[in-house]
Amino acid sequence: MPKEFYRGDPARVAVKLLGKLLVRVYRGKRLSGKIVETEAYYGIEDPASRARRGGNLARMIYGDVGVALIYGVHRQWLLNVVAHPSSEAGAVLIRAVEPVEGVETTKKLRRALELQLLTSGPGRLTRAMAIDKKLHGKPVYTTAHGLWIEDGEEISERQVAVSHRIGVTEDLPMPLRFYIKGNPFVSRKTPPARL
DNA sequence: CGCCAGATTGACT
DNA sequence: GTCAATCTGGCGG
Numbered sequence: 001m002p003k004e005f006y007r008g009d010p011a012r013v014a015v016k017l018l019g020k021l022l023v024r025v026y027r028g029k030r031l032s033g034k035i036v037e038t039e040a041y042y043g044i045e046d047p048a049s050r051a052r053r054g055g056n057l058a059r060m061i062y063g064d065v066g067v068a069l070i071y072g073v074h075r076q077w078l079l080n081v082v083a084h085p086s087s088e089a090g091a092v093l094i095r096a097v098e099p100v101e102g103v104e105t106t107k108k109l110r111r112a113l114e115l116q117l118l119t120s121g122p123g124r125l126t127r128a129m130a131i132d133k134k135l136h137g138k139p140v141y142t143t144a145h146g147l148w149i150e151d152g153e154e155i156s157e158r159q160v161a162v163s164h165r166i167g168v169t170e171d172l173p174m175p176l177r178f179y180i181k182g183n184p185f186v187s188r189k190t191p192p193a194r195l
Numbered sequence: 196c197g198c199c200a201g202a203t204t205g206a207c208t
Numbered sequence: 209g210t211c212a213a214t215c216t217g218g219c220g221g
């Protein structure tokens with residue numbers, strides 16, 4: 001996807017990412033997965049955003065679009081892509097993918113788990129696709145760094161389900177999690193009641 | 196350098 | 209269902 005794809009409201013970009021193919025080249029092989037679950041995050045006005053904590057991540061959320069923003073939490077790596085309209089702030093968290101290419105390699109990275117558990121969760125998919133801090137800050141609109149997003153399946157509006165974001169302690173009033181209805185690779189947890 | 200909170204996961208009372 | 213392991217990033221000293 002070209003860089004301009006990521007210039008838009010984070011929630012809108014999050015929806016557009018559903019069905020796209022996340023591609024990682026690992027040891028010369030293509031690992032890929034169809035994106036089936038995303039969440040949108042905003043700037044400091046968003047209580048769940050890393051931007052609120054300041055520092056480098058905040059600068060990146062307010063910075064150039066289309067770059068991978070990867071940070072660690074609970075010993076996992078979380079993959080986001082910076083996405084927002086010009087001179088605003090935001091990012092999209094990739095929460096789950098459906099394995100497409102390189103499933104065997106992916107299984108090794110995750111040590112023989114059920115297929116369904118390989119990539120259905122933000123920490124799971126980064127591990128399964130060997131995505132870590134080395135890719136932090138790299139653009140995903142070129143194939144130059146071994147991580148990018150390709151066009152994929154067309155998803156119609158009625159296949160998209162929305163809910164509140166998962167795991168956040170304080171959410172915004174509007175639902176910002178988007179996933180493909182009925183897809184078995186969507187992470188299972190139910191979103192907590194919002195405040 | 197030590198402290199704390201957390202966009203999670205998986206093991207277990 | 210509950211719960212703690214374990215690590216990153218920000219911040220204070």
